[in-house]
Amino acid sequence: MITVLRAGPLTTVQDLGRPGWAHLGVPRSGALDAPALGLANRFVGNPDDAAGLETTLLGCTLRFAAPALVAVTGALAAIDVDQRPVERPGGCQLFEVPAGGVVDIGPAIRGVRSYLAVAGGIVVEPVLGSRSTDTLSGLGPDRLTDGAVLPVGTATGAPAVGEPARIGGEFVLGLRRGPRDDWCDLTGLFGTPYTIGPLSNRIGTRLAGTALTRAKAGELPSEGVVLGAVQVPADGRPIVFLADHPTTGGYPVIGVVDDVTPLAQARPGTTVRFRELD
Amino acid sequence: MKIRRVGASGLLIECPDADRVEDWRAELWRRRETGELRVTEIVPGALTVLLDGVAPGTEALLTAWEPAPGERRTGGPVVKIPTVFDGADLDSVAALWRVTPDETVRRLTETRLTVAFSGFAPGFAYLRGFPDDWAVPRLDAPRPRVPVGSVALAGGWAGIYPTASPGGWRLVGTTDQTLFDVRREQPALLTPGTRVRLVAK
Incomplete structure (x- = not known):
């Protein structure tokens, strides 16, 4: 206990x-x-x-x-x-x-x-x-x-070893476009530095930096979203969805980050960049 | 049908209307049941079905699986929701619909509803079935606390709050049904594809 x-x-x-x-x-x-x-x-x-x-x-x-x-x-x-x-x-x-x-x-x-x-x-x-x-x-x-x-359970297995990941350094997030990349002009997304915003939490990482220009206004009919989805709300500032993200949403998801683990350890103020995958 | 990629292991099927969403959802749930489709999540939306956690090659399978319209819309049992139509916004809905409150309740109880998809909160179902011109706007300012069991309208949808929460939908009534209970084998009373009738209590 x-x-x-x-x-x-x-x-x-x-x-x-x-x-x-x-x-x-x-x-x-x-x-x-x-x-x-x-x-x-x-x-x-x-x-x-x-x-x-x-x-x-x-x-x-x-x-x-x-x-x-x-x-x-x-x-x-x-x-x-x-x-x-x-x-x-x-x-x-x-x-x-x-x-x-x-x-x-x-x-x-x-x-x-x-x-x-x-x-x-x-x-x-x-x-x-x-x-x-x-x-x-x-x-x-x-x-x-x-x-x-x-409460603590009963220990069962034998301890094993492993290699801890290194935390810190430069944060580069691999991103695949879509499903709604046609809703935003993404030319500014790759290569531009973004900063982890202070309101980030277990639901999502809010990014401060160049706002993305929406090519279409308004909201989509609600659709399912996945872990790592990069949603662009009306203000153009991307949110990367983490584990507690809502299951459906109405703002366009312009890309999906392939590994959100680094964001779990990225402090507010940290610089991140996107790298296009595929 | 159009399929969009979602990250490394997700696919989004775009449908022309909600009936096709239902066709696809039912088809995909069946294919998963038989073991033909391996996937972590099948999530219907308003005009899409998301598959998350699929194996490589699934996109090609989907093209071959396109269901015939209505093929799997077998109906199934109707879940009746006993409702007291005492909602704080019943009169405003009546005004928007340009009918009396009694006629509003008649419309609400006579419409055959279907769960289109879930979201917002565990067990919160978006119910469709109203004609387009019955769509009502959300409240200008959301309520900080909508009571559990509130039956409400927004856009063209009806919904029932499974827990007390903030909300901007227009409240037309309340039910004492338990919408979501993690101890039940089927935790949600209303799952996608379920047919629903509101019954005046």
Whole structure:
């Protein structure tokens, strides 16, 4: 059992989400940096779809009732166990926590979201096959609050090793045009730098920079949208949809980003560019 | 039929009207059931069907699968929604339609509705069936909180709020039916293709 001592600004339970329900208006949700969660799970011997915690910028503080094997990946942050710093060999923190031990994930030094996996996983009640908190629809467990309690499952697998992804550097997003690229003049999109906007969240990354000129005004009849869809609202400033995105929308999607993982770790103010694929 | 690519593993089928959307949705759900179509999501929209997470080569299959109009529109059971027509905007809808409130309720209860697609919130179904000239504009300012079970109109659609939420649709009534419950095997009461009748309670 884990007791939340400091929840941080937005810490949620996340697994790989609940794809397959979009026709009912249910977002996919799931960890924004899924490879980082998967890596943390492998380090502690969990299957890839076990649920862990996703922190946002300022980390969180947790007390473990029972001894536990814990891994933290994703955003680089200082980690203390009972106020003693944990070493960080190879960019991943894997450590034992004694009964009653307190783990503190500090503010992110690089990146945005850290992922904590505990051997056995976090076993809150699944909703439609997933334990993920969906910040758009409210499905899944509540976001963590101070004093909340999280159940931990029974450890099963053998810990494995893996290579953490490097976070930071230049963000270049591969983009395939369509389905509605005829709704905007895209000449300015490729090569022009954009900046991650401050209102970005788990639903989407808002980009500041050159507004795209709409070739057609108004809205489309609502249609299904996918993870990584780049939607252009009336003001011309693109939004890249992330895991908690709505399942249908009426603004044109001019392209789809092939891998949104870097956006999970891109801080507001970071520069991103688009590179055309195909 | 036109097929547009959506990223590396998505396809968007464009349809000339909502009936064709329904034909395609039903056809694709059936092909998935038989194992011919491997796909993560089949998401109908107002004039499109999105396939997300398809295997390479699916586009060619779609061309061969084009359903005959109405072929799969078998009907199925009608879900009746007991409704109290006490909505705060019933009079404004009546005024827009230039009929009495009683006639408004008669129209609402006599129209055969079908779920076109879902969105906005889990279990929120866009119901079609009204003639085009019954379309009503959204409210100028959305309400900060629309109560759960509100039966409402906007554009040419009817919809029922599965949970309390902000909303700009015109409220014509309320129902006590549970639209979405994650503990049910079928969590949504109204799924795409379902036929619906509003019944005055």
